Amino acid sequence: xxxxxxxxxxxxxxxxxxxxxxxxxxxxxxxxxxxxxxxxxxxxxxxxxxxxxxxxxxxxxxxxxxxxxxxxxxxxxxxxxxxxxxxxxxxxxxxxxxxxxxxxxxxxxxxxxxxxxxxxxxxxxxxxxxxxxxxxxxxxxxxxxxxxxxxxxxxxxxxxxxxxxxxxxxxxxxxxxxxxxxxxxxxxxxxxxxxxxxxxxxxxxxxxxxxxxxxxxxxxxxxxxxxxxxxxxxxxxxxxxxxxxxxxxxxxxxxxxxxxxxxxxxxxxxxxxxxxxxxxxxxxxxxxxxx
Amino acid sequence: xxxxxxxxxxxxxxxxxxxxxxxxxxxxxxxxxxxxxxxxxxxxxxxxxxxxxxxxxxxxxxxxxxxxxxxxxxxxxxxxxxxxxxxxxxxxxxxxxxxxxxxxxxxxxxxxxxxxxxxxxxxxxxxxxxxxxxxxxxxxxxxxxxxxxxxxxxxxxxxxxxxxxxxxxxxxxxxxxxxxxxxxxxxxxxxxxxxxxxxxxxxxxxxxxxxxxxxxxxxxxxxxxxxxxxxxxxxxxxxxxxxxxxxxxxxxxxxxxxxxxxxxxxxxxxxxxxxxxxxxxxxxxxxxxxxxxxxxxxxxxxxxxxxxxxxxxxxxxxx
Numbered sequence: 146x147x148x149x150x151x152x153x154x155x156x157x158x159x160x161x162x163x164x165x166x167x168x169x170x171x172x173x174x175x176x177x178x179x180x181x182x183x184x185x186x187x188x189x190x191x192x193x194x195x196x197x198x199x200x201x202x203x204x205x206x207x208x209x210x211x212x213x214x215x216x217x218x219x220x221x222x223x224x225x226x227x228x229x230x231x232x233x234x235x236x237x238x239x240x241x242x243x244x245x246x247x248x249x250x251x252x253x254x255x256x257x258x259x260x261x262x263x264x265x266x267x268x269x270x271x272x273x274x275x276x277x278x279x280x281x282x283x284x285x286x287x288x289x290x291x292x293x294x295x296x297x298x299x300x301x302x303x304x305x306x307x308x309x310x311x312x313x314x315x316x317x318x319x320x321x322x323x324x325x326x327x328x329x330x331x332x333x334x335x336x337x338x339x340x341x342x343x344x345x346x347x348x349x350x351x352x353x354x355x356x357x358x359x360x361x362x363x364x365x366x367x368x369x370x371x372x373x374x375x376x377x378x379x380x381x382x383x384x385x386x387x388x389x390x391x392x393x394x395x396x397x398x399x400x401x402x403x404x405x406x407x408x409x410x411x412x413x414x415x416x417x418x419x420x421x422x423x424x425x426x427x428x429x430x431x432x433x434x435x436x
Numbered sequence: 437x438x439x440x441x442x443x444x445x446x447x448x449x450x451x452x453x454x455x456x457x458x459x460x461x462x463x464x465x466x467x468x469x470x471x472x473x474x475x476x477x478x479x480x481x482x483x484x485x486x487x488x489x490x491x492x493x494x495x496x497x498x499x500x501x502x503x504x505x506x507x508x509x510x511x512x513x514x515x516x517x518x519x520x521x522x523x524x525x526x527x528x529x530x531x532x533x534x535x536x537x538x539x540x541x542x543x544x545x546x547x548x549x550x551x552x553x554x555x556x557x558x559x560x561x562x563x564x565x566x567x568x569x570x571x572x573x574x575x576x577x578x579x580x581x582x583x584x585x586x587x588x589x590x591x592x593x594x595x596x597x598x599x600x601x602x603x604x605x606x607x608x609x610x611x612x613x614x615x616x617x618x619x620x621x622x623x624x625x626x627x628x629x630x631x632x633x634x635x636x637x638x639x640x641x642x643x644x645x646x647x648x649x650x651x652x653x654x655x656x657x658x659x660x661x662x663x664x665x666x667x668x669x670x671x672x673x674x675x676x677x678x679x680x681x682x683x684x685x686x687x688x689x690x691x692x693x694x695x696x697x698x699x700x701x702x703x704x705x706x707x708x709x710x711x712x713x714x715x716x717x718x719x720x721x722x723x724x725x726x727x728x729x730x731x732x733x734x735x736x737x738x739x740x741x742x743x744x745x746x747x748x749x750x751x752x753x754x755x
Contacts, residue, residue: 228727232730241550243727245680246724246730249723250727251723257716368551371551409558410558410562414559416552417556421540
């Protein structure tokens with residue numbers, strides 16, 4: 146019973162991270178139709194930059210976090226400006242290869258700068274477990290839940306109640322029509338990359354104290370985030386959250402009760418099953434194909 | 437010369453050049469590199485059929501390479517089956533897996549196809565790692581016997597060179613033929629516009645599954661040859677990074693060009709040997725190459741050569 150509780154807790158906190166990463170995928174996909182294979186590298190950048198500022202430079206916690214997110218966001222903007230924008234209207238296959246190239250490049254650069262070692266980021270508020278209603282919980286788990294809820298609520302506010310957020314949604318529906326009513330589509334695309342990079346790096350920062358971080362954590366985390374967004378459906382924000390949590394729970398239970406070695410396979414088997422049988426996601430609406 | 441005659445001529449020169457190289461090179465290290473170029477060429481050609489001709493991406497092709505290598509490795513090292521028989525068995529098994537998985541997977545398009553094949557590749561990578569009783573797990577599988585025909589044992593670089601390159605040249609010839617057959621034209625039609633191809637009466641879905649199956653078949657043969665020439669295999673050679681490296685070979689060489697695949701395979705095999713001087717730089721350079729070539733040279737390096745050849749041709753004709 147005690148084990149089950151631990152599995153559920155770690156499953157939910159990993160799931161929250163997957164949901165955040167998935168959010169990043171969905172924002173770029175909705176604005177541009179691109180699946181950004183470099184998404185995981187923003188997550189890695191978040192963790193590694195926070196580690197760099199906090200541990201190597203000795204900065205306090207909050208400036209380190211803010212600086213890390215800022216730098217990752219700038220990387221996102223540069224990436225969009227240099228590699229995506231010149232290729233607008235290219236076939237998906239070229240865009241896939243470009244984003245893969247960018248992800249390898251960012252990963253390689255991180256390896257050259259920070260080396261190949263795995264590091265642990267100190268937990269934000271210590272490692273003393275809290276006792277809530279007879280159950281133990283690490284403070285970092287609470288941080289993860291709080292940040293995830295905050296991000297989801299503020300992005301909901303942003304996309305539904307601000308003029309820029311509404312403009313971005315308009316671009317997602319129909320970029321041409323949006324530009325006809327005076328929305329600068331290029332700025333919206335750039336904005337989607339920066340928001341996506343910011344959320345991704347934030348996810349990387351808050352998970353780093355629990356899972357350790359190194360230059361190559363981005364691949365797996367990125368793929369899991371993609372899996373979350375596929376389960377939930379690209380068009381559904383709440384669906385992504387549910388998808389992330391579901392994936393986190395299934396993984397944790399699978400690792401706990403079946404086999405830890407096959408933990409990562411679970412995500413990909415789910416991914417394939419969903420893509421085969423319900424490509425619009427469990428919570429998404431079916432889209433008609435346009436020729 | 438007609439176009440067809442010129443093509444045959446070019447291919448013959450290419451094949452002859454490759455078959456005479458070992459007489460010029462006495463150094464075994466270079467021959468060893470060339471053996472790897474051969475195996476990589478086979479893989480790049482196989483992926484190019486799918487990526488360059490049909491326009492369908494696969495980020496999981498290392499899985500088929502791995503299936504070939506592990507089936508050959510396990511069945512010959514642990515069960516002492518006849519290696520040649522196992523090569524065919526492995527290739528047919530990989531093709532069967534590709535055929536079965538191909539129907540649902542190739543219904544997907546673009547980014548979704550990329551992610552699905554990636555997931556497929558990672559699942560196999562995890563299987564290679566976790567089925568320790570069969571594959572030896574992360575520490576690898578050793579003691580794979582060399583191939584032999586009659587009295588010849590393929591245990592030195594010279595023998596392996598001919599073994600690998602004769603099969604590679606055969607694969608290249610078949611692929612060139614395939615690309616110019618009815619199937620090849622249909623594939624290009626699907627590449628340009630799947631809807632238009634379907635309107636013309638091409639069953640795009642079945643066609644894509646067919647080419648995926650052929651591609652897996654060739655990749656598995658490359659895997660078997662790899663296992664028998666190396667005599668040791670470990671999962672690290674069959675992971676996501678290698679799948680990406682294969683895509684890089686095809687893109688760098690030139691999408692839809694068989695000679696381009698050879699060029700890409702050669703460059704990506706030789707590059708790490710040079711880069712060993714600046715260790716760890718290879719990954720960042722692969723990334724940069726992928727980005728720059730996709731952005732500025734969508735036809736790959738081979739198209740650059742062709743352009744150059746045309747210019748030279750024009751100049752000499754002008755005189």
